[in-house]
Amino acid sequence: MPTSPLRAGAATACAAALTVSGLVLTGLVAAQPASAADPAGYQNVRINEVTSSNGDTVELYNTGSTAVSLSGWKMSDDSFSPQSFSPSASTIPAGGFVTFDSPKGLGDSDKLVIYTSGGTVVDRVEWATDKAKPAMARCGGDGVGAWVTTTAATTFGAANAPGCPSPAPAASRVRINEVTSAGADTVELYNGGTSAVSLASWKYVDGDTGHTPAAVSAASPSATSIPAGGYVTFGSALGLGDADSLFLLDGTGTTVDSVTWAVDAAKPSYERCADGAGAFRTATTATPGAPNSCSGAGGGTGGGTGGGTGGQPGRLLGGGGALTSGCAPEAPSGTGSTPAGTLAWPGGADVTIADKVCAFTTSTGPEGRDVSGLAFDPANPSVLWAVKNKDWLFKLVKSNGLWTPDPSWSATGKQIRFAGGSGEPDSEGLTVGGDGHLYVTSERDNTKNTVPKDTVMEFDPAATGSTLAPVHQWDMTSQFPQLNTGSKDDANLGFEGVGYVPDSWLTANGWTDPLTGAAYDPADYPLHGSGLFFAGLEWDGTLHVYGLNSDGTFTTFGTIATGKPSVMDVTFDAGTQRLLATCDNTCGETHTFLKVGGAGAIVPDVTYTNPAVMPTDNLEGFALAPTSTCVAGSREAVWSDDGIYGFGASTSSSGHALYSGTFPC
Secondary structure: OOOOHHHHHHHOOOOOOOOOOOOOOOOEEOOOOOOOOOOOOOHHEEEEEEEOOOOOOEEEOOOOOOEEEOOOOOOOOOOOOEEEOOOOOEEEOOOOOEEEHHHOOOOOOOEEEEEEEEEEEEEEEEHHHOOOOOOOEEEEOOOOEEEEEOOOOOOOOOOOHHHHHOOOOOOHEEHHHHHHHHOOOEEEEEEOOOOOOOOOOOEEOOEEEEOOOOOOOOOOOOOOOOOOOEEEEEEEEEEOOOOOEEEOOOOOOEEEEEEEOOOOOOOEEEEEEEEOOOOOEEEEEOOOOOOOOOOOOOOOOOOOEEOHHHOOOOOOOEEOOOOOOOOOOOOOOOOOOOOOOOEEOOOOOOOEEEEOOOOOOOOOOOOOOOOEEEEEEEOEEEEEEEEEEOOEEEEEEEEEEEEEOHHHHOOEEEEEHHHOOOOOEEEEEEEEEOOOEEEEEEEEEEOOOOEEEEEEEEEEEOOOOEEEOEEEEEEOOHHHHHHHOOHHHHHHEEEEEEEEEEHHHHOOOOEOOOOOEEEEOOHHOOOOOOEEEEEEEEEOOOOEEEEEEEOOOOOEEEEEEOOOOOOEEEEOOOOEEEEEEEHHHHHEEEEEEEEEOOOOOOOEEEEOOOOOOOOOOOOEHHOOOOOHOEOOEEEEEEEOOOOOOOOOOOOOOOOOOEEEEEEEO
């Protein structure tokens, strides 16, 4: 990217105060040496949410890949010196949360500073009057997002996204993007938003609590604003230490962003990967005023474990825990190549393990494997439905940042049966219909696993009891004689995924009805409800389109080629207005987005890989959160690992079924 006038002006003022662009930071703290008593990974612990109401509660989040001890840590505010506090746990796990109540309260306008036992500043947040009511939280990613006043209930001990405003304020898209403590002590800001942001009254401060915040404009007089997609750089007049922090404040004195680094982690550069959104890591090349290089081995925030978006490094966070008795991960099989023309994952580079170890053991599946289809509930995006292919359904909700079975529905899941209460469905695919009911596909009856039974079953999630029988069931087995060979392997290549597609999308995009050759008219099929169902066939990667009628019959609308040799999950995403066909390691861990083409047929549009940090496993389930959950341009993506294998035995991912990342809105 060519150097902008803003960058050029900032470069000449490197010896002046730090210039903040886009995000508002309040009272940056000056450089401060790390203490020998600081625990490993302390710089990865971030203040994540704070409220000056009621309990004056504070939440910490660990962005790193290892647990960090909080023994002897302290906090201070504007009116009292560092005080001990009582955290909800003495150690904060990788990708985990810890909360505590301020020992002396927090004011309507205040400053919170966290220190290690050795007195090193870990993080700091400052807010103007009532900005922490109901709470101030990092939005756009726990631990790495910008500080924003929430608009909904607090989310202490869990991910911040449900409480974050959408769309995010323009100023919250301005981020500290790169710092260097070598030579000129340079700071770079990046505006990931769609409009310019004024920096006229913004300030910054380093980790020295004796320093007063300096004006960005004093460091770079020409940097009065930061353009959309642009950068501003400046030299810190306060200096930056070998181990230090930097805080950015807006015109009200409210913190917008912050970063902390360990000894020499900012030499030659400490940068976000990717620009404006990713976590910080040490790079081998400084790139002030230009896109971050994301070079080097990382390690500044827990280290990188592989590639990420656009080839940039990412981190696999969380996980761990001992396997329970009977829990048995299974290595993936059938790994194939990635289709030509596949693009890199467009979302965040980091991925977090999102469930407890061996969370899905059941009476018919004590090994804990086989979680397959996933679907967010469109009516309640805080709910994620999951199906296990040994006849179990799970309603999942977030608890301490992890997807866990909702105890108000069933803490152990509900077993499902075929019509009449018989058999054990080899349940693979799952979608939520327009009526709010759950539609599950099955390949076989596990009690007769050499015989295909390709069915779609409708379940009412409001039904009581620990076992669910279908409201309706549609059997398409006779359409796939190639699966009926007497082989359990062939019988296991049937309906692997299913997605509900609303009629409104099909008609608005001019889909041609294969049965009539004319524009699709839902009124021609009065018993089918409000949409069609697209079932993915694992055998050859095709999608089969059905109208499921209320009298138990069905209408077959034909077959769609995905361009893949297999398909494991099918999803309709209202955010991208696309139908998604997901394939696991068989096709290189890819997601093909399909659209209605100019001729009225549904055709592939674009294919993406998974984030490069993820394992190459039988990742059979995939779900994208609704756009109503979007924060700072991102929403959650969730994957399921059928074999709970991760990166293999003795790794932190072994025994875990769910992974969580981010996808653009």
